[in-house]
Amino acid sequence: MRIATWNVNSVNARLPTVLAWLEAAAPDVVCFQEIKTIDEKFPREAFERLGYNVETHGQKTYNGVAILSKFPLSDIRRGLPGAEGAGPDGADDDQARYIEALIEAPVPVRVGAIYLPNGNPVGTGKFPYKLAWFDRLNAHARDLLALEEPFVLCGDYNVIPEAVDAKNPADWVGDALFQPESRAAFKALKWLGLSEAGELGEQPPGTYTFWDYQAGAWQRNNGIRIDFHLLSPQAADRFRGVETHRDARDMDKPSDHVPVVIELDMEEVAAPSASLRAA
């Protein structure tokens, strides 16, 4: 089973680009972030024609996430627990940044699509909102881990975990994506017992997933790695590989992010993982 994550930066502005990639890559499951539309204006028929079931959690203008799957979807959750009073202004959090579904494959896999708050500028309410959202995500991940099932939390985490994840790390000092608090929260999430696909797959340094539209960032390969799959132990046992689709940044009307795809072995009884075989 191949599971993709992609921040598309407006699904309607990007539809031909997104469909072209989907037809070529043909993942079984796709998590979109920044669809930038309400559910009623999500182009679901275009994806259904490609054989996908579609669940969305949209919002006008900003944010918005979706899960597409060639297998049936059930047990849909829209939004993280704990929205009460958790908005950036102290009101309830109504930003559409999380959707979760159970993928009803022969071996079921739960998948969560994440669009973590950017948090800039540091020094405004946006940064504590980011950290509070991270705390809610980590609490939810702890609850999911207690189920002892295969699950994958993937998406745009808006965190540069290590200096190696940026071409020019000095440019990001002071940015919310590279703040010690942001990096510590991401590390704390992993320390709950999740595995990051780029580490399982030993992706080479310089594998980035975002390049700014401005200042020739793509042409200079001035990128950052901020889109991740985090796997529960039961999913990590089935991990077979990860691919970053860098070529998508060269398509017509590209998103500023590229898709990242993992492959899981979905045999009813998983074989030992590659790392265990090597040991």
Add this chain to the structure above:
DNA sequence: ATGCCATGCTCCGCATGA
């Protein structure tokens, strides 16, 4: 220190992004 680009809406300027 700022704009560099791109999106959607209030729509010809603004907010947001990373």
